[in-house]
Amino acid sequence: MPRTALTRDEVLDSAAALVRQHGPQALTMRKLAAELGTAVTSIYWHVGNRESLLDALVERTVQEMGAIRPTGLTPAGRVVSVARRLRRELRDRPHLIAMVHERGLTERMFLPAQQALVHEVHAAGLRGARAAEAVRAVQFQVVGFVLVERNRERSPVQSPGEGELWEGAGAAEHDLALARALAQPADPEKLFTASVRALVSALLDD
Known part of the structure; x- marks a missing residue:
């Protein structure tokens, strides 16, 4: 059963974990949805398409590196x-x-x-x-x-x-x-x- 209270941060956390482990080529919306136990449409609702998701991961990385x-x-x-x-x-x-x-x-x-x-x-x-x-x-x-x-x-x-x-x-x-x-x-x-x-x-x- 798909989960309900999914947040944008949870999507980005899981996406970042996939990229860290396997590289950006392993990040698909279907695989991400499976990791989160939700529907693909829910991923799109939170972060847009795959390119928008990658852009969000990049921006997040820039911000995290700025926390030094x-x-x-x-x-x-x-x-x-x-x-x-x-x-x-x-x-x-x-x-x-x-x-x-x-x-x-x-x-x-x-x-x-x-x-x-x-x-x-x-x-x-x-x-x-x-x-x-x-x-x-x-x-x-x-x-x-x-x-x-x-x-x-x-x-x-x-x-x-x-x-x-x-x-x-x-x-x-x-x-x-x-x-x-x-x-x-x-x-x-x-x-x-x-x-x-x-x-x-x-x-x-x-």
Whole structure:
């Protein structure tokens, strides 16, 4: 029996979940209706046709990305917090971010995060071109890191892999600890935090 008290937010929540899991090509009005236990006509009544639904998902994604707020006790710490949160948000919704990009709204999506970064680099004493450079450097670091992560995840299995290549330690005979560390899988979260902290420290150092 079709459900009754369906809301627009519930439709968008379910649609976003389908896109996150399987990509926009998997989002059909019939499949969405089945997920919600309602009739297809009810979906149309709440969000219009499929293109209108995709537009609504894009707009919602832009708004959610704008909710990033800095945390921390110092400008440097708050900049790092924005970078870490931005990376997580981009990682969590690749298909939705791609839809935003396809509709030419990427710059608008990043604006709130940029504004948060501007506030913090101003608090650190940077102004003008130097402040702009710091904001863009952090943004590029985040986006570039996410792209590298995605590329590594989608690449074919490497043979020999990084671990096998470094196990013999022949390339680092004077630093066995380094060889052992490089033979282990990378920790992306730890690596990102270390790299963005070093970047921010250099950018804000007067």
